[in-house]
Amino acid sequence: MPSTSKPLTTVHNALALLDAFSIERPEWGVRELARAYSLPQATTSRLVGALCNEGFLAQTPSKRYRLNLLLREIGFSATRGSELYDVALPEAVRVRRESGLATTLSVLDGLDIVFLERLGVCEGEQDRSPRKRWPAYATSGGKAMLAFASGAFVDDVLRRAKEPCTPYTLTQRAALTSALERIRRDGYADEIEESQIGWRGLGVPIFSASGTCAGALSVEMQLPFWNPATLAKTVALLRDAAHTIGAELP
Numbered sequence: 001m002p003s004t005s006k007p008l009t010t011v012h013n014a015l016a017l018l019d020a021f022s023i024e025r026p027e028w029g030v031r032e033l034a035r036a037y038s039l040p041q042a043t044t045s046r047l048v049g050a051l052c053n054e055g056f057l058a059q060t061p062s063k064r065y066r067l068n069l070l071l072r073e074i075g076f077s078a079t080r081g082s083e084l085y086d087v088a089l090p091e092a093v094r095v096r097r098e099s100g101l102a103t104t105l106s107v108l109d110g111l112d113i114v115f116l117e118r119l120g121v122c123e124g125e126q127d128r129s130p131r132k133r134w135p136a137y138a139t140s141g142g143k144a145m146l147a148f149a150s151g152a153f154v155d156d157v158l159r160r161a162k163e164p165c166t167p168y169t170l171t172q173r174a175a176l177t178s179a180l181e182r183i184r185r186d187g188y189a190d191e192i193e194e195s196q197i198g199w200r201g202l203g204v205p206i207f208s209a210s211g212t213c214a215g216a217l218s219v220e221m222q223l224p225f226w227n228p229a230t231l232a233k234t235v236a237l238l239r240d241a242a243h244t245i246g247a248e249l250p
Contacts, residue, residue: 140203141216
């Protein structure tokens with residue numbers, strides 16, 4: 001049987017490059033993408049060229065790249081179908097404005113979380129990974145959702161082997177179980193360098209009117225900008241926004 005590892009790797013890398021483009025950073029250069037994803041520049045250049053040929057990327061007059069209209073239409077059609085996104089976006093914008101911190105709206109997708117939106121800030125954003133999909137157990141938003149997921153789902157996550165994102169990622173069953181119990185007790189999740197070195201996150205679950213956990217709202221910051229004195233205020237802001245969002249969800 002012929003090996004399919006190379007084509008699969010190529011597809012994975014191409015999709016990863018597309019994942020870098022966002023509202024906060026709509027344009028990238030080839031060198032920047034190669035550095036962000038630890039890929040050879042020649043490989044990145046070939047992938048970007050292929051994505052342009054297929055209509056997913058377009059080159060700007062300054063020789064940088066942005067999403068082409070084809071991919072934007074696909075993304076908008078999916079996002080507009082999300083009631084959570086429509087309801088939550090104004091509150092996410094308010095959290096970013098009042099806290100001054102990067103703010104993320106996320107949902108569970110299998111064992112991962114996916115960012116529906118990430119509203120960034122200027123300080124240090126170039127050092128933050130452009131990924132929009134992370135293991136749920138490695139982020140504050142993901143852990144906030146895991147803590148209030150069904151027992152069967154949580155058991156499935158706990159029993160699986162988990163790849164660490166950093167040396168601080170909680171991958172052992174006992175440590176992660178303890179963290180989820182603490183989140184249920186306190187009502188918010190905290191992560192320190194578990195998803196990326198140098199970054200900290202706070203997240204809260206979003207409950208619909210029926211009591212189902214529909215997503216999570218979180219903020220993140222570089223550790224040098226972390227101020228312990230603002231913890232209670234930030235958590236209160238997140239909770240208030242999540243409550244406002246949840247009241248409008250069925």
